Amino acid sequence: MYPVGHLALGYLAGVGVARASGRTRPRLRQELLPLWIGALLPDLVDKPAYLLGLADATRWAAHSPLFVLLLWGLWFILHLRGTPARPLALLTLGVISHQAADLVDGAVSGLLFPDTNLISTWFTWPFIATDTWAVELDSAIFPFKAPITPLELVVVAAALAVAWHLRGNFRGPPREQPRNPDHTLTRDRSPGGRPSSHLSSS
Ligand SMILES: [Zn+2]
DSSP, X not given: OOHHHHHHHHHHHHHHHHHHTTOSSOOIIIIIHHHHHHHHHHHHHHHHHHHTTSOSSSSOGGGSHHHHHHHHHHHHHHHHTTOOOHHHHHHHHHHHHHHXXXXXXXXXXXXXXXXXXXXXXXXXXXXXXXXXTOEEOSSOSSSSOOSSOHHXXXXXXXXXXXXXXXXXXXXXXXXXXXXXXXXXXXXXXXXXXSBGGGTTTO
């Protein structure tokens, strides 16, 4: 999944967080920003680590549940000390959304496309090496790989649909049309002041 898919998922998580707090729209700085950083963090850590030769695959330490456990531990320490740690909790939620998306995305892509692992062991770092139990289907449904995975398309479309739906909240309640105080006087009247309907009988 590309960054746009992870950001879209982070946005949907933000809408969920806002709903849980009794609001309709997520707050940009307090909620969406930490969620988006978390939603990109595993790739921001692991892909450079792979390029530098530190990791044996592009999904490495920051794609493992141990990374989530580390972040949760930090949050717990801050929480015990009474330090506000909501941004860290949201960042951790973003990381979880990234890992879950990669896991589901891989399974769906492995089912549909050739040369794609249905399941791999990247999330077991550091206990089992990546691709130890990699499973790849012999007969995928489509003959070639798609440039964008179906899950990414669905997630981005859902985020756009939700954002479109919520955009009405920027406008506030609809304004009432001012009443025309003279609307009772605009009826056509005869030169004598009587309504014209009385003249049509001639
Ligand atoms: Zn990833």
